[in-house]
Amino acid sequence: xxxxxxxxxxxxxxxxxxxxxxxxLRSGGRYPHRLGHHRPRTEIDEQTTLGHTYVRxxxxxxxRAALVVFAVLVLLVAPLPLVFAAMPxxxxxxxxxxxxxxxxxxxxxxxxxxxRAERNEQDxxxxxxxx
Amino acid sequence: MNEKYAVPAVALVVVATVFVGAFxxxxxxxxxxxxxxxxxxxxxxxxxxxxxxxxxAASFLGIAGLVLVQGPDMLWYxxxxxxxxxxxxxxxxxxxxxxxxxxxxxxxxxxxxSKTVRRLAGAFVVGVGWLxxxxxxxxxxxxxxxxxxxxxxxxxxIVAVVVAATVAAGxxxxxTFVQAFQYWLKLTALLVPALFLVLAWQGDGAxxxxxxxxASFREQRxxxxxxxxxxxxxxxxxxxxxxTVDGRRHDDARIDLPTGTHRVERGTRLTFTEGDPVxxxxxxxxxxxxxxxxxxxxxxxxxxxxxxxxxxxxGTMGLPHVVVRFYTSPHGVAARRTTVVVLGLIGAxxxxxxxxxxxGRLYAPELTLTGDADAAVLLLPDRMIGGLGGDLLGALxxxxxxxxxxxxxxxxxxxxxxxLTQDVLPARGVRHFRLGTVLAMAVxxxxxxxxxxxxxxxAVGLAFAVSASSFCPLLVLGIWWRRLTPPGAAAGMxxxxxxxxxxxxxxxxxxxxxxxxxxxLAWPALWSVPLGFLTxxxxxxxxxxxxxxxxxxILARFHLPEExxxxxxxxxxxxxxxxxx
Numbered sequence: 001x002x003x004x005x006x007x008x009x010x011x012x013x014x015x016x017x018x019x020x021x022x023x024x025l026r027s028g029g030r031y032p033h034r035l036g037h038h039r040p041r042t043e044i045d046e047q048t049t050l051g052h053t054y055v056r057x058x059x060x061x062x063x064r065a066a067l068v069v070f071a072v073l074v075l076l077v078a079p080l081p082l083v084f085a086a087m088p089x090x091x092x093x094x095x096x097x098x099x100x101x102x103x104x105x106x107x108x109x110x111x112x113x114x115x116r117a118e119r120n121e122q123d124x125x126x127x128x129x130x131x
Numbered sequence: 132m133n134e135k136y137a138v139p140a141v142a143l144v145v146v147a148t149v150f151v152g153a154f155x156x157x158x159x160x161x162x163x164x165x166x167x168x169x170x171x172x173x174x175x176x177x178x179x180x181x182x183x184x185x186x187x188a189a190s191f192l193g194i195a196g197l198v199l200v201q202g203p204d205m206l207w208y209x210x211x212x213x214x215x216x217x218x219x220x221x222x223x224x225x226x227x228x229x230x231x232x233x234x235x236x237x238x239x240x241x242x243x244x245s246k247t248v249r250r251l252a253g254a255f256v257v258g259v260g261w262l263x264x265x266x267x268x269x270x271x272x273x274x275x276x277x278x279x280x281x282x283x284x285x286x287x288x289i290v291a292v293v294v295a296a297t298v299a300a301g302x303x304x305x306x307t308f309v310q311a312f313q314y315w316l317k318l319t320a321l322l323v324p325a326l327f328l329v330l331a332w333q334g335d336g337a338x339x340x341x342x343x344x345x346a347s348f349r350e351q352r353x354x355x356x357x358x359x360x361x362x363x364x365x366x367x368x369x370x371x372x373x374x375t376v377d378g379r380r381h382d383d384a385r386i387d388l389p390t391g392t393h394r395v396e397r398g399t400r401l402t403f404t405e406g407d408p409v410x411x412x413x414x415x416x417x418x419x420x421x422x423x424x425x426x427x428x429x430x431x432x433x434x435x436x437x438x439x440x441x442x443x444x445x446g447t448m449g450l451p452h453v454v455v456r457f458y459t460s461p462h463g464v465a466a467r468r469t470t471v472v473v474l475g476l477i478g479a480x481x482x483x484x485x486x487x488x489x490x491g492r493l494y495a496p497e498l499t500l501t502g503d504a505d506a507a508v509l510l511l512p513d514r515m516i517g518g519l520g521g522d523l524l525g526a527l528x529x530x531x532x533x534x535x536x537x538x539x540x541x542x543x544x545x546x547x548x549x550x551l552t553q554d555v556l557p558a559r560g561v562r563h564f565r566l567g568t569v570l571a572m573a574v575x576x577x578x579x580x581x582x583x584x585x586x587x588x589x590a591v592g593l594a595f596a597v598s599a600s601s602f603c604p605l606l607v608l609g610i611w612w613r614r615l616t617p618p619g620a621a622a623g624m625x626x627x628x629x630x631x632x633x634x635x636x637x638x639x640x641x642x643x644x645x646x647x648x649x650x651x652l653a654w655p656a657l658w659s660v661p662l663g664f665l666t667x668x669x670x671x672x673x674x675x676x677x678x679x680x681x682x683x684x685i686l687a688r689f690h691l692p693e694e695x696x697x698x699x700x701x702x703x704x705x706x707x708x709x710x711x712x
Contacts, residue, residue, distance in 0.1 A: 055687040062690060063611055066221040073217060077444075081207075081436045091203055098206035099485040103213060103478035110217050110471045117225065118464060121692040128695060 058124050065116040069109050076105060136526035137278040144316070144530040145293055148537050151309050174465050178472035180307045181456045183314030185212070185473075186480055187263075187539035188270030189591035191317060191532050194481075196504035198488025199495070205488075207436060208592065209481035211443025213474060215595075219448040220470040225463035226610045226689035233458050234549050235451060235602060242609045244679045245617035248624075253554040255601045255628050256451045257571075260547035262594040262635075263450070264540060264575035270505065271536040272579070277506045278529055284580045290533070291576045294540045298548065299565040307459065313538040314476065320531020321483040324512050324524040328490055331515045338493060348403045354497040355400050362393045362410045362500075370407070374399025401500075409496040431650040438654030439592060445660060446595030449602025452542030455549065462693045487511060508532070540572075547571035593635045600659035601628025604667045610689055612668075616678050619671025627663020631655045 080097065084090035190212065197205035232238040235256050240249040268287035275286030297309065332338075356374075368388045372381040375396035376388070395401070403409075447453060460466040491498065491507035494514050498504045509532065512524035551567035601624045608615045608623075634655035651658065671678075679685075688696060 051687070052683060055683070055690060059611070059686065059690050069221055070218070073214065077210075077214070077440065081433055081440075084204075085433060094203040094206065095485070095489070098203065098210050100482060102210055103481070106214055106217050107471070107474050107478060110220050110474045113221055114467045114471055117467060121464075125692055125694060 054124060054128065058120065061120045061123075062117055065113060065120060069113045072109060073106075077102075136522045137529040140526035140530035141275070141278070141533045144533045144537070145289070148293060148309055148313070148534075149297060151312050174460065174469040174472060176307065176311050177456065177459055177465075178469045178476060179314045180310035180459075181453070181469065181473045182476040182480070183310035183312070183317065183534075183538045184452055184456065184542035185477060185539070186314065186317055186535055187591065188267050188532070188535050190480070190484065191321070191535035192270055192274070192505045192508050193266070193591065194484040195487035195491055195508045196498070196506070198485060199491040199507050200499045200504045204432065204436060206485055207439050208443065209484060211440055211595075212447065213478050213481055214444050215447025216470055216474050216477065218444050219453070220467060220474070222607050223448045223610060224457060224466045224470045227454065227606070228457050228460050228466035229463045229689050229691075229693070230685075231458075231688075233455065234546065234553070235449070235454055235605075236550060236554060238454075238609070239605060239620065242679075242685055243615070243617045243620055244681065245621075248617050248620050250554060251621055251624055252602075252605065253550045255597070255624060256550045257547055258632065259449070259594050259598050259602075260451050260543045260550075260571070261575045261578070262597065263452075263591060264543050264547075264572070265579050266591055267536045267540045267543070268576055268579040271533065273503070273505055274509060274529060274532045274536075277503070277509050286536075287576060287579045290536045290540055291572045294537060294544050295568050295572045298541055298544050299568040309541060310538050313534040314480075316534045317531045317538075318480055318483075320527050320534065321480070321487075321508075324528050325483050325486050327520070327524055328511060328515055329486065332490060332493070335515075348405060348407045348409060348496060351402065351404050352497050353400055353402050354500050356395050356397055356500060359397045360395055360500065362388075362395055364388055364390050364393065364410050366390055366408070368407060368410065369404075371402035372399065374401075403497070409499055431647070434650055434657065435654045438596075438657040441660055442592060442596040442599045442654075442656035444599075445603040446597075446599035446656070448606055449598035450594070451546035451550075452539070454602075455542070455546050464692070484508070490515065544568060544571045593638075596654075596656045596659065597628055597631045597635060599656050600631040600663045603660065604663040608664070608667055608671075610686075612671075613682055613686060614671055614675065614678055615667070616671045616674045618674045618677055619667050619669075622670040623663050623665075623667025626666040627659050630662055631659040634659065 084094045087093060190209065194205065194208050197208065227238065230238055230241055232241045234253075236249045236253040239252040240246065268290055269283075271286035271290040272283040273286070275281045275289070276283050367390055369385065370388060371383060371385045373383050374381065376386070376399065377393050457466050457469075460469055487508045490511055491504075495507055495510055498507055498510070509525065509528055512528060513521045515521070516524060545568075548564060548567035548571040551570055552564045556563045556567055604623050604627060605620055609620070634652040638649075638653045
């Protein structure tokens with residue numbers, strides 16, 4: 001492994017930080033590369049059944065979020081070649097859609113997904129931290 | 132084209148690349164700096180670096196050339212290159228960063244605890260990387276050839292030397308700065324000339340028949356045919372010929388060619404008059420990949436289009452130089468946000484090549500005959516504006532093109548060298564990394580000098596097909612499916628990626644001439660991607676006892692946000708040890 005484990009060791013002293021990286025990112029756009037220790041999450045840390053349930057439910061919600069956006073992408077893109085082929089003068093439309101029109105929806109889909117995925121993660125963090 | 136300004140522009144880009152790289156060298160001291168810039172690269176810098184790395188010769192020159200020759204269907208290339216990042220964001224970005232692995236082989240080993248799968252993934256990384264490096268070097272050769280009439284191999288050699296030196300000297304840290312710098316350089320180099328070209332087009336009365344099929348000549352134009360070709364005429368054409376057509380020599384004679392196919396020998400000069408439709412060139416007789424791909428497209432356009440869409444949408448996530456970039460994000464959330472910025476940046480860039488393609492159809496339609504369509508972007512400023520302004524804009528475009536070759540080649544070299552250092556060479560460490568760099572660059576350089584003549588964007592498309600059939604199943608199933616086993620992963624990569632690789636090789640060798648079978652081989656993604664997924668799932672289900680014992684812990688690591696998983700986000704195997712404690 002290229003990563004040398006002895007580097008960048010950080011001594012953690014004082015009270016654990018309570019700010020989550022998400023809220024920090026939202027407020028300032030600064031990126032802490034080290035995250036403070038929080039209360040022990042024993043279920044997850046010790047890989048109990050409950051810990052597994054947390055992970056599974058997070059994976060399920062994240063996969064669902066991803067598949068929904070993917071389905072929208074497929075529905076958006078898949079019919080296009082057929083439409084262009086079927087239309088008598090599809091070339092003009094093809095230039096407009098592929099040259100320009102398709103990019104904004106792609107970026108919007110990406111932003112929508114990021115928001116959903118981060119919310120899923122925060123929900124889990126809140127659930128685990130506030131128990 | 133005037134080389135007075137273009138050569139200094141190219142030289143300036145090369146010097147600036149080395150200089151920015153040297154700036155990174157001063158702060159790149161540890162091994163970790165070397166490979167992943169110590170994982171401290173913020174999302175804006177990282178997004179610009181990812182975009183700079185991703186926008187290759189295929190994007191800068193190839194798309195405009197393809198659109199010029201084959202029409203708007205080719206716009207699916209930039210759309211696919213962009214949408215690939217959306218798919219990567221949906222299924223891969225954050226878990227991949229949280230896996231803590233550095234290369235695709237690292238990921239395979241961390242997820243499946245298998246040396247065999249690791250080696251197989253390494254072999255595919257090197258294969259895809261070399262397949263992708265080849266067109267970069269050839270694009271550089273073409274650019275220098277168009278600008279200065281230098282021999283075709285010289286540009287490739289310059290790029291190879293500069294890239295190997297920068298990568299070996301500075302590693303990832305310097306590459307990050309170089310790439311980010313080169314994104315903005317490339318955007319400027321296409322945007323500024325495009326604005327002037329559009330103004331020139333408007334001043335010309337804004338002719339709109341760029342979208343007509345077929346393109347036609349706007350003024351009298353002399354075309355020199357560099358390689359023997361067959362002209363397909365849909366209607367009779369009167370043309371002035373100096374040279375040999377259909378086996379008969381003509382000397383500046385005006386002849387009538389009836390409808391049908393006519394053979395034009397190399398070296399012939401054809402003079403077309405205003406309003407003549409641009410005839411369709413068919414290079415089937417002298418081999419070459421663009422022909423075979425284009426023919427597959429002509430016969431089965433819908434199949435080819437869907438094959439292209441699938442390959443680019445799913446192939447992006449498996450490109451070695453793209454994946455490495457995600458390890459430099461500080462955490463999973465940043466990796467996701469970085470990807471959104473990347474989508475915006477490359478989407479903005481891809482608005483430009485179609486402009487050049489459309490203008491090329493208007494002002495340089497004869498490029499479809501000379502076989503140098505990839506040079507359209509370079510030739511347009513001179514053709515449409517001319518004079519000092521045209522020369523300066525042409526120089527800017529040339530500099531941007533070189534930035535494209537340098538940045539993509541750097542990223543690919545870094546990824547391939549990383550695999551070679553870790554899995555092939557006996558010892559690791561910085562000195563062997565430098566040896567790996569030289570090896571990573573030497574093979575495609577030799578191939579580009581020896582083989583020559585692959586059209587840039589098509590060759591890149593083939594690399595995407597192989598990546599989509601091998602790494603896409605590995606990443607998606609590895610991240611989302613608990614029952615993946617090492618034998619399943621190995622079999623899936625071999626079946627999907629191997630089949631795609633063989634199909635690509637057969638197409639490049641010109642094996643089956645025509646027919647449905649040929650289209651299947653030229654655009655393999657549509658069957659090889661499902662084959663890869665299916666094999667991986669079925670073999671995994673057949674070997675349930677081989678599911679790695681750490682799977683739940685590893686998947687938890689992939690998906691849990693960092694704040695729930697204390698400890699250093701370091702290399703994957705270290706993480707697993709942490710988990711077991």
